Amino acid sequence: MNDTLHMITVDEQAEIDYRRWVDSWLYHLDQIPPLLETTMLLAAPRVGVSRGGSRFDRPQVTGGGYIDNIPITDTSTTVDADLLWATLHAYLHAVATKAGNLPPLAEHDRLWNTTTPTAPPDARARAIEATGWLADLVEHVVDWPELAPLEDELFALIRRMKGRYRSAGTARRARPRACATCGEVAVVVDWVTPGNGSPKPVQVGVCRVCGQQYAGPA
CATH class of the missing domain: 2.20.25 (N-terminal domain of TfIIb)
Structure with a gap:
């Protein structure tokens, strides 16, 4: 019995490559909300204060986990949260400029109203909205190669932060x-x-x- 060997055509390979790109693009976007949530949580003060107002000299162990044993202010996590937020901000604005329209959240969200953005307390919720809007434009973004430098910067940052903040888990669409x-x-x-x-x-x-x-x- 002879089996017919199917040779992948150029168009079929292009479709395979495109689907891989889409999956990777969406995967990276999906990591942003949990990363922001984790970095914002870790950056919050977690050292107890006594009734007399004096601060404990060391982190207090409440559950033995990583989050329960961090310094009073983890400056690096604050910087990481703000950097991720600012990088998302730049990419979102670039996509919106190419798309020629702004999402509904643009009317009130800090992603649009600040020129030097810092991550707000509700960064996770705002990022869910922003990345959802971006995901709807995926079939257009692929045709805008001039956005690649900003995309590469954002996704490289996400991968670095995924390696550092493993407690953020992995989100999949x-x-x-x-x-x-x-x-x-x-x-x-x-x-x-x-x-x-x-x-x-x-x-x-x-x-x-x-x-x-x-x-x-x-």
Whole structure:
């Protein structure tokens, strides 16, 4: 029995390379919210204060974990949080300039209203919004090679921080799911910040074929 050897065509290889690029691009974006959350948490003062107002000389062990045993102010984590925020800020602005439009969060978010951005207390929630908006433009970003230097800078920073802050875990974007309306496997599910003022993200989904929206897991 003879098996026919399938030779990958140039177009097929291009599609494979494109899908790998998309997966890598989305993977890096997905790491930003948990990295910001971790660095902001580690940068917060965690040394106890007595009733008399004197500060303990050493970190107090509450649970034996890494977060419970850091110095009163970890300057390096503050710098890392601000650097990641500022680098995301620069990339987001560059993409928005190429896209010719701003996301809804641009009206009120610090990612847009400051020229020397520092990570705000709600950095994780804001980053979820920002990276979600970026993810919707992935098919356009691939055609803007002039953004590559900023992209390389942002993603290299993310990889370095992933190596340092292992407690941030690894976030992975869910694969598209089947749509109950049109049947296509095109429902993209993500975590977004609700519009009711709550900082707790919620899971939502939208079908990229028919537009059907889902509240909660699709």
